[in-house]
Every structure is written in C-alpha cells, then in structure tokens.
Amino acid sequence: MSTFRIGGDLEVNRLGYGAMQLSGKGVFGDAVDRDNAVAVLRAAVAAGVNFIDTAEAYGPRYNETLIKDALYPYAPGVIVATKGGFDRPGPGTWVPNGEPAVIHSQIEGSLKRLHVNTIDLWQLHRIDPKVPVEETLGPVVEAVAAGKIRHVGLSEVTIEQIERAEKVLPIVSVQNRYNLGDRQWEEVLDYTTRRNMAFIPWYPLASGPQKLEDKIGAIAARHKATTAQIALAWLLKRAPNILLIPGTKSVDHLAENMRAAEIELSDEEFAELS
Template identity: 50%
Template sequence: MAEISAEAESGEFLSEFWIGGDLPVRRLGYGTMRLVGEGAWGEPEDAAAAKQVLRRAVKLGVNLIDTADAYGPEIAERLIAEALHPYPAGLVIATKGGITRQGPAKTEYVGRAGYLIQCVEMSLRRLKLERIELYQLHRIDPRTPLEESLGALKRMQEQGKIRHIGLSEVTPEQIEEAQKIVPIVTVQNRYSIADRRHEETLKWCEGRGIGFLPWYPMAGGKLLKADHPAASVTAQMAERHGLSVAQIALAWLLHRSAVMLPIPGTSKVAHLEENVKAGGTRITGREWLALENAITGTSRSI
C-alpha cells in the first residue's frame, strides 16, 4: 500500500499524537459529518465532490478520519470506503456507534449490547475493514447500564474487531467509571475557542495522556461576536498572519493542548486546504498568550 504523503507545511499539524500509546496520528484530522446531507441526513449534493475531499485530505497528509454510522446514516462510512479503499498505510479511520437517526438532526441514544455489536459489525462491512482502530461510543445511553454498553465493545475488542475504545460527550467522572470496564484512550467533546464548556474534561485528559477530539472545532471562527472578549485580539492575529478568524481558532486548538486532535469537517476542497494551512501557522508564544489572556480575562506575562 502507498504511504500517506504530506504536502502541508511542517508545524503543529504534522506533529504526532500516539492514541493509546501505540497508534500514531497527525494531530489535525478530518471529520466527515459535513460530507452528507443537512442535519447529517441523506446523500451529499455531489457524491463525486465528497470523495474528492476525502482523497485530497489524505494527499495533504491527514491520517485521522473521524466518522460515525449515524452520519447519513451509514452514508459517510460508505463514501470513505468508495473513495479510499484499499487504504494507504498509516490511515486511521475512527468511527462511532450508539446513536440512531430518525431524520435531519433527529437522534436517539441506544446503548444496548446487541445493538452496539451490530453497529461494529456493520461499520466493519461498510468500511471494508477487518479491525476498527478507534471505535467510540457516540453517546452514553442513560437507559442502559454503562457496563452493558462498554462490555459489548470490550467483547468486540477481545475478538480483534476493535483496537481502541473512546467516548463522546462525557465528564471526568463518566470516564473514570468507564475506565473500570475497559481502557479509554480518547474523548470526543464539543470544544472551541468560543465554547469551552468541557475545559475540566480537557484538563483531565491532559493529565492522563488521553486524546481529546474537539467536535465543532471551527465554531470559534464563526461565533466570536464583537462583544466576545477575544474577538478583537483574534481578528488582529488573523490580519497579521493573513488568515481567517476560523483558521486562527483552529490553530489555537492545536496550540492549546498536546492531546488536542481537532477534526474540522467540510465538503469543499478549498476549505479543507485552508484548514490544513492553519495547522502549519507560525504564531509566537507571546501572541498566543495575548489571546489566552483575552479569553480568560487575565493579564499573565512571559
């Protein structure tokens, strides 16, 4: 199989994180939810263009692709296989199960053992894989004991169908409870420069070397209103470096923590290339400190 090439500049994007201590990925990944229809429902407007984005991501050096059986549903996983199989060496496809989708942006959590085992088997079939390198429980189902949900994934892991297991939208307390059942190597929570509700979880993951995949990571570039404390500093940084505010928001995530693995999604090649460019941005520590001070309202110096 061909090795993944890397056309992007060196920098934060090309730095590696080892998921579970044995699975190396470049820290800037790609999320596939935007490849399908609005509200993660239905086919993409242009399937050929969607596949082109996937191929371009790999060509640019991205080797972590995040997806889920609920995207479409099933469509994103199918597109990945159609675009990229046979997969290049080193490509990590992370998928998720545990959410059913009834329509655009309409979901229900399902954590029953039988259902999750079926989810894993069907993802393996759609992705044309013998083993999923990172399988994430999309949400904890409050109606199902965690021991049942993660016990099912643990059995699939023991059968060699899953390499590593992660969680999504969880607290430190929930991760600790899950760790009693099976090793957890990644957490995928909503997080951006404009939405830091999971700061405590990020810090918890940092202290334990657990990968943190922030979903909706580019929201910071869109939601920094004029009255946001960091809006002015972010805009000035973007102008100084010839970048968009969204690109600064993505670069900030990479700088924010060594365990951060952003997975920005897009259905456009041009936008994908902009995201990768943000990963190679050279910004000084003093500039980052000024931005952090603006976000937190502190006045620390270096």
C-alpha cells in the same frame, strides 16, 4: 505537522478530517454531490491527513460507505475512527441508544461498511442515560477481545463517566465539544492531557463570542491568516493531545484548514485569546 499516538501506538497527524458534513441535509442520507465528497476525502489524504472521523450515525451509515468507496484500499497509516450509540429516525434527530444488541449490530455494520477487519478507534457516540454504561460496553469488550476493535473512546462525557467506563475497559480518547469560544469541557481536556488520552474537539472552527472578534482579527492579519485558521492554531497550541477534525465540503476550504498547522501563535497571542 506534529503528531500524537492514540493509545500509545497509533501515530496520527494532529490535524485530521471530520467527515460528518459529507452527509445529506440534517446529517441524513448520502452526500448531495458524491463525486465532490469523494474528491474532498482523497484531497485530505493527499494533503497529509491520516486521521478521519466518521460515525454509524452519519447518514446513517452512508458516510462510512462513502469513505470506503473513496479511500479503500486505505493508504498505509490512514486511521478511520468511527462511533456508535445513536438511533437516527430522521434528519437532525439524534436519539442515544446504548442497548447492547444495538451496539453489537452497529460495530459489525461498521466493519463491513469500512471494509476492515479491525476498527482502530471505535467511540461510544453518547452514553445512553437509560442503559448502564457497563452493559452498553459489553459488546465493545467482546469486539476488542475478538480483535475487531483496537482502541475505544467516548464522546461528550464527564470525568466521572470516563472513570466509570475505565472500570470496564481502557479508554484512549474523548471527543467533546470544545473550541475557542466554548470551553465548557476545559476540566475534561486538562484531565485527558494529564492522562495522555487523545482529546478530539468537535465543532473546532467556532471562533468565539463577539468580544473575541477584534483580537482574532488582529492576530489573523499579523499571520496573513483567516479567523478559522487562528481558531485551529489556538487549539493545536492549547494542549499536545488535541487532535483536530475540522470538516468541510470544499477542497479549497480543506486546503485553508490544513494551512493552520503552519501557524505558530506566540505565547502572548495565545494568552490574549485565552
């Protein structure tokens, strides 16, 4: 499996795991089947995953605790990235909150729940339009200086927002929605590639609009693969700085996703899908 160095020093396999689906309905509450959730997380690490994506907002908070319960003490080289910056008043409800006191509290909470002294990658889940990002990032700067955060990333941002945040502190990753059928953030992806920042697409398994189905199906048949595996393989070929975090509640589906790393699309197949 190919690797990427986040921030130049955190080497991770490019096919990781996103833990959001292990939360309750509406990404609210604890896992419905906690034993299964623990088994999926352990199977992911056993399969070679060393980059796991979570957030304070997943649950909220339950997801981080689940990861700690399943994986602590963490195997050498396993990176758990988390995020902050949302209020979760109820299932399916997400309210950006960039107030400095909230960000500070969420960072401290994540450290305790994950049972770590340093969060290797902390990402601002959303920029709050009501709070200047410079103020939101104040507690993050303090946490970095105190050794509580190693690297910082952003989520769902424009190039302009990345550059504004970089006037406050270095940014090493961007987590925007991106997949074979939804390429709204193409320009941001290309920007991060030039800058050697990690680009972590969320919702990576979407295979695209109806018009792509026949093409994907033919290529999948050629590789004896599933549509989802081809969607992931396309992303891995799209740019060397893409880190994938497909999520699943199934150990079998996890194994299927992992096999995407073995699929090498030809330049012709890539161009056909692109």
